[in-house]
Amino acid sequence: MIKLTQNSYKKPIINNHLKLSAVDRFFLIINDLLLLTALLVVLYPIIYIVSSSFSSPTAVSSGRVVLFPVGFSLKGYKAVFEHKLIVSGYTNTIFYTFFGTLVNLVMTILAAYPLSRKNMPGKKIIVVLFSFTMIFSGGLIPSYMLNSNLGLINTRLVLMIPNAISVFNMIIARTFFESDIPEELVEAAQIDGCDHMRFLFKVVLPLSKPILAVLALYYAVGHWNAYFDAFIYLSKKEFFPLQIILREILVLNTIKQTLIVDPVLAAARQGMSDLLKYSLIVVSSVPFIAIYPFVSKYFIKGALVGAIKG
Amino acid sequence: MDTQKKYMHMYLHNRVKKWSSIRKNIKLSYQLYIIIALPLAWLFIFRYIPMYGVQIAFRNFKANKGILGSDWIGLTNFIKFFNSYNFSRVIRNTLIISIYDLLVGFPFPIILALALNNTRHARFKKTVQMVTYMPHFISMVVMVGMILQFLSPKIGFINQMISMFGGTKKDFLADPKYFSSIYVWSDIWQGCGWATIIYLAALSGISPEMHEAAIIDGANRFQRMLYIDVPGIVPTITILLIMNSGYIMNVGFEKAFLLQNNLNLDASEIISTYTYKMGLASAGADFSYASAIGLFNSVVNVILITIVNFLAKKTSQTSLW
Numbered sequence: 001m002i003k004l005t006q007n008s009y010k011k012p013i014i015n016n017h018l019k020l021s022a023v024d025r026f027f028l029i030i031n032d033l034l035l036l037t038a039l040l041v042v043l044y045p046i047i048y049i050v051s052s053s054f055s056s057p058t059a060v061s062s063g064r065v066v067l068f069p070v071g072f073s074l075k076g077y078k079a080v081f082e083h084k085l086i087v088s089g090y091t092n093t094i095f096y097t098f099f100g101t102l103v104n105l106v107m108t109i110l111a112a113y114p115l116s117r118k119n120m121p122g123k124k125i126i127v128v129l130f131s132f133t134m135i136f137s138g139g140l141i142p143s144y145m146l147n148s149n150l151g152l153i154n155t156r157l158v159l160m161i162p163n164a165i166s167v168f169n170m171i172i173a174r175t176f177f178e179s180d181i182p183e184e185l186v187e188a189a190q191i192d193g194c195d196h197m198r199f200l201f202k203v204v205l206p207l208s209k210p211i212l213a214v215l216a217l218y219y220a221v222g223h224w225n226a227y228f229d230a231f232i233y234l235s236k237k238e239f240f241p242l243q244i245i246l247r248e249i250l251v252l253n254t255i256k257q258t259l260i261v262d263p264v265l266a267a268a269r270q271g272m273s274d275l276l277k278y279s280l281i282v283v284s285s286v287p288f289i290a291i292y293p294f295v296s297k298y299f300i301k302g303a304l305v306g307a308i309k310g
Numbered sequence: 311m312d313t314q315k316k317y318m319h320m321y322l323h324n325r326v327k328k329w330s331s332i333r334k335n336i337k338l339s340y341q342l343y344i345i346i347a348l349p350l351a352w353l354f355i356f357r358y359i360p361m362y363g364v365q366i367a368f369r370n371f372k373a374n375k376g377i378l379g380s381d382w383i384g385l386t387n388f389i390k391f392f393n394s395y396n397f398s399r400v401i402r403n404t405l406i407i408s409i410y411d412l413l414v415g416f417p418f419p420i421i422l423a424l425a426l427n428n429t430r431h432a433r434f435k436k437t438v439q440m441v442t443y444m445p446h447f448i449s450m451v452v453m454v455g456m457i458l459q460f461l462s463p464k465i466g467f468i469n470q471m472i473s474m475f476g477g478t479k480k481d482f483l484a485d486p487k488y489f490s491s492i493y494v495w496s497d498i499w500q501g502c503g504w505a506t507i508i509y510l511a512a513l514s515g516i517s518p519e520m521h522e523a524a525i526i527d528g529a530n531r532f533q534r535m536l537y538i539d540v541p542g543i544v545p546t547i548t549i550l551l552i553m554n555s556g557y558i559m560n561v562g563f564e565k566a567f568l569l570q571n572n573l574n575l576d577a578s579e580i581i582s583t584y585t586y587k588m589g590l591a592s593a594g595a596d597f598s599y600a601s602a603i604g605l606f607n608s609v610v611n612v613i614l615i616t617i618v619n620f621l622a623k624k625t626s627q628t629s630l631w
Binding site: 021023024027028031032034035038039041042043045046048049060061062063066107108110111113114115117119120121126129130133135136137138139140141142143144145146150161162163164165195196197200221224225227228232243246247249250251270274277278280281284285288289292293296299300303304 | 339341342343344345346348349350352353355356357358359360361362363364366421422425426428429430431434435437438440441442443444445447448449450451452454455456458459460464465467470499502503504507508511530531532563564568582585586589590597600601604605607608611612615
């Protein structure tokens, strides 16, 4: 992974110092066509959704959108922002993502730092205890019973506490602390009378910004997209995160109006409901897709650290 | 006499030093324990108490009697599950989806990574990467919402295309025979790009000298890809293939559940959705029975992962533990 830069620096030399043969040119054309196909296959559905979301309800319901918006309108977005549950779901999700990620980061670091120190007695046992939960768990029902006994059901906490640590992310952080915060640094600080806690806040955290970014992004995406826990544990509508509302509208189709007999009105309703869905898909996915280009290096770094360790 | 005293002094000095260093060590590790106390408490409460609670799989759990007060019934729940009509159905569906996903989905990221590695246009490469990574961030609910829209018999663009080429529109999600394909191909669409990251990293680790030597020997690009790039990532491929096959009984709940409807249930009911339905969704929810199904699945997963980990260790000295 470190060699990436070295290689991309060396590649052009190989590419440029020899002229391409006909075979190579043919191969490269096929190769690039393959990439182009992959690009279009992934891109088309995305463009289709974005274009549909900006089209008119009748264009959507009659399937006239092919590539670009037909009969440009913002009705879908207007409907999204007027939908009370969507707005409250969005607000809730921002809340869960922010505070949930905060809890995740604090807990992950509190676990990862001690386990990264060489002379911590009993470290091995604790690591095994953590790692074991990655391959075995009590399962859905015992967890449900526990959370129910703790009174967490139908509280906001249930989306932030039971999954406060992802052991996988904790191991990523631990690996980083082991390699980037050398034992000598701790010893030097200790000679100067700095204890572990001060050291953690004053030295480790400022030195760990890259890994904190990776973890925060991973946890935040997880919270933003999480659906299962809210689905199992929450029944109060005012606590619902966006994904639950999305399921009701996108999957369960709750806005379908079966009572309308007038076919013209029914078609308009259907068009409006589909338009709302497209706009909703855009609105709910935009945050991470929008920030992704700016933070992609952190994501990729995380994916690699994880892959190497896991 | 004098030397003896000197040794004595040194000995005492070392003892004191040793003790003080142990004391200091204890004092410092005691701080480490304070730091980790909260995560440890969390681990025991939220991960190990449910493991203790899983014993209700062997009991006839009654909420008013509590876990220990409920009658011990041994393997009754497991036998009930093995003998039920749903046993073979959920196992079969789980295996079909995961093996299909593994066999068909696995080669795509490899091909895409090789192609990305070959292209000479840096900008184009960046664009393809950026775009193909994007679906990874789409939530499962939105992904399923998209699938439903695209496959919709009325307005979905896939059905529009079918009718454009003279075919008849189909309600794909109402037919069990399409379920696994919908599941797997949408997975490929969503995950293929992201999965290239690890292969690209492996490819960038291949020494440029090998390519230079091959060029001098007259190898063309295709040959270089076949004889240098592919062997270079074979270790990565092997380890990922082995590891992934450890998860074939571990198909996630969300996607299957969201894509489910009464008409495709024959192909879409998998272990995790069935456990949920038995334990939390049905009117006569049976905690013990559902726990037994969940425990059966967890144990199978642990066995598979252990075997696979052993194989990975043997073949490539890489392992989870």
